[in-house]
Amino acid sequence: MGSLALFFRLMAASIGGQARYPASALLLTLGQFLGTGIELVAVWALFHRFGEVQGWAIGEVALFYGLVNCMFAIADALGRGFDVLGTEFLRTGTFDRLLLRPRPLALQLMGHDVRISRLGRLLQGVSVLAFATVQAHIAWTPGAVVLALFALAGGIALFLGILVLQGTLSFWTVESLEIANVLTYGGVQAAQYPLALYAQWFRRVLTFIVPLACVAYYPALAILGKPDPLGAPAWLGMVSPLAGFAFLAAAFGAWRLGLRRYASTGS
Amino acid sequence: MQMLQYRTAALAGFATQCWWGGIKVMVFAAFYGGSAVAGAASPMSLAQAITYTWLAQGLLVLLPWLADPEVAQAVRTGAVAYDRLRPVDAYVLWFARSAGWIAARLLPRAALMAAFAAVALPLAGLGEWAWQLPASAAAGMAFLLSAGLALLLSTAMVMLLNVAATAALNERGISAVVTPVVIVFSGNLLPLALLPDGWQTALLVQPLAGLFDIPARLYFGQLSGWHALVGLGLQCFWIGLLAASGHLAMGRTMRSLQVQGG
Numbered sequence: 001m002g003s004l005a006l007f008f009r010l011m012a013a014s015i016g017g018q019a020r021y022p023a024s025a026l027l028l029t030l031g032q033f034l035g036t037g038i039e040l041v042a043v044w045a046l047f048h049r050f051g052e053v054q055g056w057a058i059g060e061v062a063l064f065y066g067l068v069n070c071m072f073a074i075a076d077a078l079g080r081g082f083d084v085l086g087t088e089f090l091r092t093g094t095f096d097r098l099l100l101r102p103r104p105l106a107l108q109l110m111g112h113d114v115r116i117s118r119l120g121r122l123l124q125g126v127s128v129l130a131f132a133t134v135q136a137h138i139a140w141t142p143g144a145v146v147l148a149l150f151a152l153a154g155g156i157a158l159f160l161g162i163l164v165l166q167g168t169l170s171f172w173t174v175e176s177l178e179i180a181n182v183l184t185y186g187g188v189q190a191a192q193y194p195l196a197l198y199a200q201w202f203r204r205v206l207t208f209i210v211p212l213a214c215v216a217y218y219p220a221l222a223i224l225g226k227p228d229p230l231g232a233p234a235w236l237g238m239v240s241p242l243a244g245f246a247f248l249a250a251a252f253g254a255w256r257l258g259l260r261r262y263a264s265t266g267s
Numbered sequence: 268m269q270m271l272q273y274r275t276a277a278l279a280g281f282a283t284q285c286w287w288g289g290i291k292v293m294v295f296a297a298f299y300g301g302s303a304v305a306g307a308a309s310p311m312s313l314a315q316a317i318t319y320t321w322l323a324q325g326l327l328v329l330l331p332w333l334a335d336p337e338v339a340q341a342v343r344t345g346a347v348a349y350d351r352l353r354p355v356d357a358y359v360l361w362f363a364r365s366a367g368w369i370a371a372r373l374l375p376r377a378a379l380m381a382a383f384a385a386v387a388l389p390l391a392g393l394g395e396w397a398w399q400l401p402a403s404a405a406a407g408m409a410f411l412l413s414a415g416l417a418l419l420l421s422t423a424m425v426m427l428l429n430v431a432a433t434a435a436l437n438e439r440g441i442s443a444v445v446t447p448v449v450i451v452f453s454g455n456l457l458p459l460a461l462l463p464d465g466w467q468t469a470l471l472v473q474p475l476a477g478l479f480d481i482p483a484r485l486y487f488g489q490l491s492g493w494h495a496l497v498g499l500g501l502q503c504f505w506i507g508l509l510a511a512s513g514h515l516a517m518g519r520t521m522r523s524l525q526v527q528g529g
Contacts, residue, residue: 031443038447042457049309049461050298179279186286193290197297202289 003104010111018116025116032120036069039192040128056194059135060224062128067148068191068216069125071155072184077118078156079163081109083180086170096264105259106252109167136224144223147238151219154241158215159184161244161251168251171258183210191216196229203230211247214240281379288324288384292317292396310460314399315487319458321398322483325380328373329417329478330453331424332446334432335365342433357521358514361429366422373418402488409495413482416502420477423509430516454480460489474509477502 018025043065047058081089089095098108132138140148166180187210195203195217207213221228222237299313311319338361341347350357384398401407431441450456452475459470459480470476481498484490490498 027440028443031440035443035447038451038456041451045457045462046294046298048463053294053298054300179282181279181283182286186283186290189287190290193294193297198290198293202293 003107006103007107007111010108011114014111014114015116028117029120029123032117033124034120036121037124039189040065040124043192053193054197055229056197057136059132059137060226061193062132062135063138063220063224064194064216065192066125066127066129066132067151067220068155068188068212069121069128071152071215072159072188073118073120073122073125074152075156075159075163076121076184077115078110079160080115081112082160082163082167084113085109085167086173090170093264095262106164106255138223147219147223151215151237151241154219154244155215156244157248158211158244159187161248162187162210164248164251164255168255168258171262187212211240211243214243277375281376281383284324284327284376284380285383288320288380289396291320295320296396310464311458311487311489314395316458316461317396318399318487319454319483321380321384322486323455323479324384325377326373326414326417326479326482327455328369328376329414329421330449330455331421331428331478332442332449333425334428334441335361335368335425337364337368338429339432347433351521358426358517361517362422362426362510365425365429366418369421369425370418401486406486406488406491409490409499410482410486413485413499413502416499416506417478417482420474420502420506420509423506423513424474424478426513427509427516430513430520433517434520449475449478452476453478454483458483460484472501474505477505 043058043061046053047061052058053061076083085095089098098105101108133140138144162180162183166184169180190198190202190206191212195206195213198206203213206217218228218232218237218240220237221232222234227234228236295313295316299309299316309316341350350360353360381398388394388397401410428441428445435441452459452470452473454476459476460467462470471480481490481502485495485498
């Protein structure tokens with residue numbers, strides 16, 4: 001069986017398992033939808049009171065918000081295996097079993113637990129995108145659609161890369177550490193607003209270290225046809241999502257280093 | 268090693284809270300800094316909104332979105348039977364235990380957050396993003412008193428969650444529903460004063476305001492004199508009401524609870 005076929009098989013098995021309990025899956029999805037939606041209350045209330053923020057209207061900010069939530073929802077569904085690597089695989093010794101199988105390790109982990117409930121966040125992101133389209137009068141030309149999908153793919157790669165790094169870290173700690181939340185959930189939070197609002201050092205971090213700006217801010221500017229208030233050229237948004245893939249590749253590099261260091265816990 | 272890992276986890280949680288607070292502060296600064304109109308449209312100054320954010324991060328543990336894990340475990344393992352045999356009221360026993368559980372997590376985190384936002388930030392040259400002192404000594408005292416009441420209020424709410432978790436034998440579903448409501452209406456998401464003006468009265472009298480928003484208003488001196496007493500009274504009212512209904516609900520659940528041997 002090809003690697004990709006195997007991956008889809010694992011994914012189908014994981015989703016099938018959750019579909020056995022439809023009520024539970026539905027409730028969890030609803031919970032995610034509501035739970036991830038509360039940040040919207042803050043965004044809405046601030047715009048309600050202040051009208052706009054440094055020339056940005058609510059519809060434009062909604063585009064960032066929707067895009068980044070869609071990215072994270074998909075990456076989070078795929079990356080669960082890396083997220084729980086420490087607690088569910090390393091500690092229990094299950095990881096050795098994965099190593100014995102003659103199949104790519106990363107695919108096995110990605111197919112490990114594809115959560116239906118992550119659809120809740122995805123659904124929320126898509127609804128916010130619809131709102132943004134109406135509010136900011138976004139014209140979804142074929143070019144804009146392709147760019148949005150490209151940005152989405154780059155963003156998924158980036159968030160997946162963060163989860164892979166989190167998994168890598170657990171080779172050393174044998175524990176899934178929450179510190180990655182700063183980059184996953186915290187990254188989602190940071191990228192929900194236009195980068196131009198932040199202080200310069202923070203913008204640099206989000207561009208060059210964890211390139212969230214490359215997958216969300218610059219492509220969104222290109223889709224909106226809005227010039228960057230900080231003066232970045234317009235074509236930047238067309239290529240910047242590549243940074244997400246580069247980040248993922250670097251994360252897998254670190255992963256291989258960690259793997260070489262891995263010694264079974266013996267349990 | 269285990270201890271170290273818990274400490275790492277706690278530090279990781281703290282780092283996340285600082286990050287969260289930092290982003291909020293930058294977003295506030297952007298909204299306020301946009302125009303002169305913006306400052307006038309707001310019932311609180313930027314410095315107050317920033318201090319509010321750090322206070323909210325420091326007092327985060329007060330928010331009741333989880334049942335006390337010890338109680339849930341006692342019910343699951345049957346250890347609850349011993350508590351039933353003790354010659355004290357089980358509600359009072361668990362209330363004291365839960366209050367201790369909250370306070371033990373609250374104090375170190377609040378102290379760390381104060382060290383970061385009130386001391387380290389100004390030292391790093393980010394004085395305008397720092398946690399400011401209370402409006403006056405009286406405001407500070409009122410805040411401390413109110414924060415103490417908020418701890419009791421939080422415990423009364425956790426007790427209700429405990430009872431609900433006991434009845435349902437599972438607290439995950441309950442906490443999924445409760446969490447967003449608590450975050451919005453306690454003021455943790457956004458200062459309640461920044462929500463639409465038409466909602467203000469309703470926002471102020473609902474019980475969750477007593478967890479954080481009323482203490483914060485006392486801190487800024489927005490509630491002073493007679494109004495401060497009303498705020499504290501409101502907290503006491505909700506503590507009394509919620510504790511009474513918790514006591515009642517717990518008695519009822521306990522009677523129907525079946526401990527299965529062991």
